[in-house]
Amino acid sequence: MIIPYLSGVLDVIYPKNCLNCDVHVADGFLCSLCNEKLHLVDGHCCNSCGHPFAGLVESTRSCQHCHDFHANYKKGYTLMLMNEVGRKFIHQLKYKNGFYLKKEIDRIIGRQSRILELVEDAILVPVPLHYLRQQSRGFNQSEFIAQCIKRVGERVEIQNILTRVKLTSSQTKHTRKDRKKNMKNAFALSKKACLDCSRKYIVIDDVFTTGATVNACCYELSKKGIDDLYVLTLGHG
Numbered sequence: 001m002i003i004p005y006l007s008g009v010l011d012v013i014y015p016k017n018c019l020n021c022d023v024h025v026a027d028g029f030l031c032s033l034c035n036e037k038l039h040l041v042d043g044h045c046c047n048s049c050g051h052p053f054a055g056l057v058e059s060t061r062s063c064q065h066c067h068d069f070h071a072n073y074k075k076g077y078t079l080m081l082m083n084e085v086g087r088k089f090i091h092q093l094k095y096k097n098g099f100y101l102k103k104e105i106d107r108i109i110g111r112q113s114r115i116l117e118l119v120e121d122a123i124l125v126p127v128p129l130h131y132l133r134q135q136s137r138g139f140n141q142s143e144f145i146a147q148c149i150k151r152v153g154e155r156v157e158i159q160n161i162l163t164r165v166k167l168t169s170s171q172t173k174h175t176r177k178d179r180k181k182n183m184k185n186a187f188a189l190s191k192k193a194c195l196d197c198s199r200k201y202i203v204i205d206d207v208f209t210t211g212a213t214v215n216a217c218c219y220e221l222s223k224k225g226i227d228d229l230y231v232l233t234l235g236h237g
Contacts, residue, residue, distance in 0.1 A: 019092050020085045028103055030085070038089070039081040040111060041236070047071075049208050050078035051236055069211055072218035073229040077118060078208055079108055082237025090235045094141045094206055105148040105234070118230065119153040119202060127205040127217055128187070130164040145234050146204045161193035162217055183216040189224060200228040208233040 017024055018031040025031045030038075044053045048066035062069065080086045092098040093105075109115055126142040134140055143160065150156040166186040189195075203217045214231045221229055 020088050028107075029101060030089070030104055034085050037083070037085045038108070039083050039086060040108065041078050041080060042112065042114070045078075046076070048076050049211055049236060050076045050231075050233070051081070066211070069215075071211070071231075072215050072222045073203070073231050074227075076208065076211070076214070076231040076233075077115065078233045078236040079112065079115065080235055082207065082235045086235055087237060090206055093144070093234075095137075097138055099139070099144070102144075102148060105145065106152050108234075109149055109152045115149075115232070116153055118232065119149055119156050121155045122153075122157070122200045122202050122230075123196075124149060124156060124158045125161055125201055125203050125217065125221070126158065127203060127213055128160065128162050128164045130167040132167055141206045142204050145206060149204065149232075159193075161190050161195070162187050162220060163190050180210070180212045180215075183212045187217050187220050189220050195221070195224055195226060197225045197227065200230070201226050202230045202232050205231070205233045207235045207237060209237065 016026075016029060018034050019029050020034040020037075021031060023031050028035075041050060041052050045051060046053070046061070046063035046066055048062045048069050048071045051063050051065070053063070082090060089101065089104070093101050124146040126140060126146045128142075129137065129140045143158070146158050150158055164186060165188045168182050168186050201221055203214050203221070205214050205217075208214065208231070211231075214233070218229055218231065
């Protein structure tokens with residue numbers, strides 16, 4: 001009973017506020033209104049990036065942004081769109097050491113049956129950070145997301161089998177074409193990696209923008225014979 005008691009005392013001394021609108025919240029870090037404003041992805045989506053289509057779609061296809069995108073994987077999924085709330089949420093996770101958002105991420109994953117079905121019996125491969133960037137940031141947000149998925153999913157395994165061999169500049173500073181060049185030869189398969197070509201592999205990242213990062217990771221896995229390969233990102237934007 002000591003830990004719940006201390007948790008309650010800390011909530012009084014340091015009350016929790018919604019990370020988007022700053023109102024007090026009793027549980028978590030999103031108020032009920034801002035939680036409802038999260039644009040969770042469902043229904044028919046782009047095969048490559050997971051962006052939802054508006055209205056009814058009779059056949060599977062790619063969105064206009066992925067029309068010329070050659071994916072090194074079967075299908076891409078995303079959990080939410082980066083609208084106002086979603087963007088603040090991911091920014092807080094990525095740049096503000098948002099470990100405390102674990103419960104919110106668990107809830108987001110748990111609310112989407114299609115994602116729970118996707119990750120069942122799968123091997124999750126977080127997009128690695130270069131060791132210098134991870135040292136300065138303190139953690140790998142993609143690995144943290146993978147841990148949340150494992151906690152909520154069924155028979156999920158995490159394998160850090162990719163390494164980042166090139167310290168690239170931030171993708172936000174590059175055009176779509178330059179992002180692809182920036183990611184060329186940026187990743188490699190770990191020397192200790194032991195792949196099972198009969199298993200389903202899912203590359204995990206925080207955000208899908210042009211797909212250059214996850215596609216480069218998937219290339220390293222696909223050229224080693226992994227065919228049942230997917231991409232899952234927390235946000236899209």
